[in-house]
Every structure is written in structure tokens, then in C-alpha cells.
Amino acid sequence: MLNKIKRYIASEQLLKPKAHCLVALSGGADSVALLLTMRQLGYETDAVHCNFHLRGDESNRDEEYCQSLCKQLNIPLHIAHFDTLTYSEVHKVSIEMAARELRYRYFFQLKEALGADAICVGHHQEDSVETILINLVRGTGLSGMLGIRPKKGDIVRPLLCVSRKEIEEYLHQQAISYVTDSTNLVDDVVRNKLRLNILPQLAAINPSVNDAILTTARHLMDVDKIVEESLLQALQSAVKPLRNGQEISFKRPFISEENVPFALDLQVVRQFPAPSYLLFYVLKPLGFTTSQITEVAELANEKTGQLWESAAYELTHDRHSLLVLPLEHDVPRPLLIPETGRYVYDERISIRLTASFRNPQTPLSFSKDANIIDLDAASIRFPLTLRRTEVGDRFTPLGMQGTQLVSDFLTNRKRNRFEKRTQLVLQDATGTILWVVGQRINHHFRLTEETTKCLRVEALL
Numbered sequence: 001m002l003n004k005i006k007r008y009i010a011s012e013q014l015l016k017p018k019a020h021c022l023v024a025l026s027g028g029a030d031s032v033a034l035l036l037t038m039r040q041l042g043y044e045t046d047a048v049h050c051n052f053h054l055r056g057d058e059s060n061r062d063e064e065y066c067q068s069l070c071k072q073l074n075i076p077l078h079i080a081h082f083d084t085l086t087y088s089e090v091h092k093v094s095i096e097m098a099a100r101e102l103r104y105r106y107f108f109q110l111k112e113a114l115g116a117d118a119i120c121v122g123h124h125q126e127d128s129v130e131t132i133l134i135n136l137v138r139g140t141g142l143s144g145m146l147g148i149r150p151k152k153g154d155i156v157r158p159l160l161c162v163s164r165k166e167i168e169e170y171l172h173q174q175a176i177s178y179v180t181d182s183t184n185l186v187d188d189v190v191r192n193k194l195r196l197n198i199l200p201q202l203a204a205i206n207p208s209v210n211d212a213i214l215t216t217a218r219h220l221m222d223v224d225k226i227v228e229e230s231l232l233q234a235l236q237s238a239v240k241p242l243r244n245g246q247e248i249s250f251k252r253p254f255i256s257e258e259n260v261p262f263a264l265d266l267q268v269v270r271q272f273p274a275p276s277y278l279l280f281y282v283l284k285p286l287g288f289t290t291s292q293i294t295e296v297a298e299l300a301n302e303k304t305g306q307l308w309e310s311a312a313y314e315l316t317h318d319r320h321s322l323l324v325l326p327l328e329h330d331v332p333r334p335l336l337i338p339e340t341g342r343y344v345y346d347e348r349i350s351i352r353l354t355a356s357f358r359n360p361q362t363p364l365s366f367s368k369d370a371n372i373i374d375l376d377a378a379s380i381r382f383p384l385t386l387r388r389t390e391v392g393d394r395f396t397p398l399g400m401q402g403t404q405l406v407s408d409f410l411t412n413r414k415r416n417r418f419e420k421r422t423q424l425v426l427q428d429a430t431g432t433i434l435w436v437v438g439q440r441i442n443h444h445f446r447l448t449e450e451t452t453k454c455l456r457v458e459a460l461l
Contacts, residue, residue: 001162001170005037008161012150015158019117020044022110024103025070025077027062027179030122032069033167034159036174038120039075046076048110048119050103052084054095058182065179080106096189104155111154123148124159124167129213130194137190139290141280142224147217163210228252230273231281238268239282242323242418244348244461255282255324260313261418264322266300275300286324287311296322318416325418334387340455345386349424352458353384364447367456370438375445377455381429386437389423395433396443406436413439426457 009015023035025047038045049066051059063079070077080102088098107119128147135144150160159167171178187193202209232250239248242261249258264282272278276297283293287310299306300317308315309327316323335345342352355377367374393406410420424437435441437459447454 001166005158009158014151014156022116022119023047024121025049025066027065029167029178032178034122048078051081052099062179118156119154120156122159123157125163129210130191133194145220234272238265261325266320286313316417323417334385337384350460351386354456356454358451358454371459373441373457374447375455376447376451377453385427389425397440398443
């Protein structure tokens with residue numbers, strides 16, 4: 001078994017030779033075998049045990065066993081105690097999720113403190129089979145059918161190449177005992193139901209059911225690579241940033257929060273061989289549900305304006321695109337500008353105002369930069385205010401006489417939902433909008449031949 005694990009570590013590039021490993025040690029057969037194999041393969045090894053205090057005396061028994069084993073093997077042992085029930089209640093998560101969060105948070109902190117290279121956990125072949133079946137029962141995409149991955153960040157799983165039977169035979173050969181978690185023998189959770197009830201029935205149909213499922217998973221891994229390349233090519237054409245200077249990063253998951261806000265070109269989506277599949281891969285990592293994504297796919301050809309929300313994002317159909325925007329809970333405060341000078345609105349924009357006198361005999365000149373304007377300062381009243389546009393805002397666009405809603409003006413200019421929501425306006429003390437920033441000034445404040453005092457306004461992005 002050692003040689004098998006050694007080859008697996010090399011083929012999956014899990015660990016460098018002589019790496020410093022933290023081994024998650026529960027006291028069960030899998031973790032004990034992992035600890036022994038890592039030591040025998042020449043890795044610098046520390047053991048980590050978490051006592052979640054969920055099983056009374058049995059939890060303390062496991063801790064004592066781990067202490068005894070590590071003392072026998074002369075392996076450093078790090079122990080953490082957790083009030084898992086309280087954590088579960090406070091954070092409103094299941095006991096299983098609470099234990100997972102506490103465990104991995106401690107693992108990562110300890111890895112950082114010790115300068116270790118990796119965290120090793122003892123998942124084996126049957127664990128991967130169970131994970132595939134759990135995902136299948138709950139409903140999954142292709143990635144859910146691939147089983148447990150051998151490596152995820154700093155977490156590695158060297159035993160995924162061996163079965164539970166091989167692990168037990170190895171421990172028997174080593175004359176090493178282990179403890180058994182009694183909760184694993186009760187079919188009270190999904191994984192236990194599969195392990196204790198479903199898999200034995202499947203094995204009655206095909207004694208090699210585990211090998212068959214894992215072989216299928218390996219085939220699907222190859223398929224997944226082909227699909228991933230196809231998705232990547234499509235998304236590079238379909239996804240466009242909505243924020244100036246923003247760059248889209250295409251890594252798995254293809255779209256992460258660092259890419260939001262963005263637009264998804266519906267024409268590219270429709271040309272993809274499986275449009276719904278592409279939408280799933282884009283939107284699922286952002287918290288949109290399967291039913292929402294199905295609805296998006298069905299309504300993407302309908303009229304614009306539909307809106308969907310996940311916990312952190314909103315999705316809207318805008319003309320020929322789907323826009324994904326962050327949900328806004330705190331709108332930036334209006335910026336009061338008491339006099340000329342430079343003022344910061346937020347981390348992306350500041351405003352600079354300078355006043356100057358003009359000789360009426362001098363020909364008029366205008367900035368060609370949309371973010372720099374010149375106004376007739378004669379009737380402008382300070383303080384000015386820079387703020388987001390609001391419902392009901394009106395102004396007189398340059399070249400017009402009557403007023404127009406800012407929202408209608410932006411719609412006519414084909415501005416999308418994100419651009420409308422983040423649009424800034426500059427108004428004076430009378431509440432009159434002087435400038436729809438970057439778009440159009442108010443006609444009544446334009447420079448004329450009679451202008452003697454100018455106010456230059458620059459939006460510095």
C-alpha cells in the first residue's frame with residue numbers, strides 16, 4: 001500500500017519530498033493509517049486532533065488514544081477543544097457544518113503558525129464514492145460527479161487511491177489498533193444511510209460497484225477538462241467588465257466575486273451548444289439557485305427588465321445582456337463641495353473645481369474630455385453636491401429647452417442598469433442639476449459669449 005500511495009502522491013503532485021505535513025488525526029482507521037504512511041514515506045509529520053465534545057466519554061477516549069499513539073510514534077501532537085454545540089447555535093449551522101468550520105479554521109491557523117506545507121486528511125476511495133452518490137441524490141452538475149478531489153488548496157488527500165479494506169489490512173500488518181466512532185454505525189445522516197444501507201445493496205448487484213463508480217468518475221474528469229476548455233473559450237467572448245479598469249479573471253470557478261459587476265453577452269450564450277450549462281457554471285458560484293438559473297435560461301429571450309437576487313448579487317436582463325451586480329446595502333453618501341478645490345467621493349472618483357475669468361472678446365473653447373466640463377459660474381450657488389441620481393431627478397440637457405428626467409435621458413443613451421444605478425449628478429445649492437457626470441451639462445449653465453467667469457469641473461477617475 002505504501003508504494004501505491006507514493007505513486008499517487010507523485011502522479012497528483014500532492015506533496016514535495018520531505019514536505020512538512022499536518023495530519024488530521026481522529027483516531028479512526030483512516031487517519032491512523034494516514035499518519036503512519038506519511039511518517040514511513042519520509043515526510044516531516046505533526047498530528048492534529050480536534051475534540052468537539054459531542055460524544056461524551058467517547059470523545060475523551062479518542063483524544064487519549066491519539067495522545068498515546070503519538071507518544072508511541074514520537075510524533076508531535078496538537079489538540080484543540082471546541083464547544084461545537086454553542087458554535088452551531090450562534091452561527092445557525094448544522095452540527096456537522098459547525099465541526100467542519102471549526103476544524104479547518106484551526107488547521108489553517110496551525111499550518112500558518114508552524115510553517116507547514118500541507119494539511120493531510122484521510123479520505124479514501126469509499127468516501128469519494130459516497131460523495132458522488134450524495135451529490136447525485138441531491139442533484140448535481142458534472143463537477144459533483146467527479147468525487148473528492150485529491151488536492152484543494154493546502155488540503156491534500158493521499159489515501160484516495162486506496163480502499164477501506166486495504167487500510168485495515170495495512171494497520172493489521174503494522175499491529176496498530178484504532179478507535180471506532182459509534183456515530184458512524186447509525187444510519188441517521190445521509191452519508192451513513194448510503195454506507196450502511198444503499199452501497200451494500202448496490203454491491204449485491206455488482207460486487208465491484210465502488211471500482212465501477214470511481215472508473216466512471218475518472219472518465220468524467222477527462223470530460224470535465226474538455227467542457228472546461230469549451231466554457232473558458234465561450235466566457236472569454238461573453239463576459240465583459242462593467243467597471244472602468246476592471247479585469248476579468250477566468251479561473252475555476254470561472255466567475256468569482258472579484259469579477260462582479262459584469263455583463264454576459266446573450267448572443268454568445270445562445271450560440272453555446274448548451275446555454276443552460278454555461279449559465280449554471282457562471283451563476284451557481286455566485287449563489288443563484290438551480291431553479292433561478294433555469295428561469296433565467298427560459299426568460300433570456302423575453303423582454304428585458306427581469307430581476308433575480310442571490311444573497312449577495314442581483315441579476316437582470318438588460319437588452320442583449322445579462323448584468324450581474326453586487327447587491328448594495330450602503331449607498332455612498334453625497335459629497336458636499338463648499339468651494340473650489342479637490343474632493344474625494346469614493347475610492348474610484350474624486351472631483352476638482354477651479355474658477356477662472358474669461359475675456360468676452362476671447363473665442364469660446366470647450367473640453368473634448370467627457371469628464372471635464374466648463375460652466376458659466378455667474379448663477380451657480382455653492383455649496384455644490386455630488387451624489388447618485390435619484391428617482392424624479394430632472395435637468396435641461398445641453399441643446400434642449402425643456403426639462404427631462406435623468407432616468408429617461410440615460411435610457412435614451414442606452415445606459416444599462418449598473419450605469420444608471422451608479423450615475424452621479426452634480427447639483428448646486430438651489431437643487432438644480434448642473435451636470436450628469438460624464439454625460440451632459442445643463443443647458444442653462446453652458447458657456448456663452450457673455451460669460452466672464454468660468455467654473456471648470458473635472459471628474460478624476
